Amino acid sequence: MSSTSFNAEEHKNMLRSYFNGQGYQRWASIYGSDKLSTVRNTVRQGHAVMMDRAFGWIEQLGLPKGAHILDAGCGTGLFSIRLAQAGYRVTSADIASQMVEKTKADATAAGVAGNMEFQVESIESVSGSYDAVVCFDVLIHYPSEGFIQAFANLSKLTKGPVIFTYAPYNNILAFQHWLGGYFPKKERRTTIQMIRDEQMQQAMQGAGMEIKRKEKISFGFYHTMLMETARR
């Protein structure tokens, strides 16, 4: 992978446009309660398993209630709202305004919007200082050069942990990624970018972070690595 091939601005614009259009429809239905195809239903269930595990990790940090957590790339706000319901103060940021609007509407309906802030910002531009940062199923859309930059940006926003998911490079995933191209067009997943171990080490090194723990979450067509990192 050449380091000159990645154009951060172009990539961000492509993601914004996808997640405000076709991507919004696709992901809002996966994260919602619509009836889904078998393939997408396993993605919904796998994502729920990942969120349960991540929520457990957050609780184990022992942060005081009222601690401020950034949910970067919050999507429709499933995890943000869960955090707010548990008593954390949450900033929900997403590059796609439609995602942020949905998060705000659902948070209001759940009665927790008062404990939250909603920002249409990218992971590259969001600012502030947080007790922890979470970023789920966002960095999977970044090739290694972009991943390293984006992870460095998120790490700067906290003295605490950054908990996120990514797609590790391995033969099985590479195979499934390739296989993904063979599904009918309407079932195709958003392009997933895989990160090799040495690239992850580079990202940690650059950001002054270290890996605390990781866990592979695999459920049907949902495959991700959940990782907790902390300052070295």
Ligand SMILES: C[S@@+](CC[C@H](N)C(=O)[O-])C[C@H]1O[C@@H](n2cnc3c(N)ncnc32)[C@H](O)[C@@H]1O
């Ligand atoms: C697959 S969804 C995951 C949503 C949420 N984190 C979850 O797990 O429920 C990916 C989200 O990342 C957002 N996103 C993609 N690129 C982003 C960027 N550069 N900055 C902020 N959000 C981004 C998309 O708009 C979308 O809402």
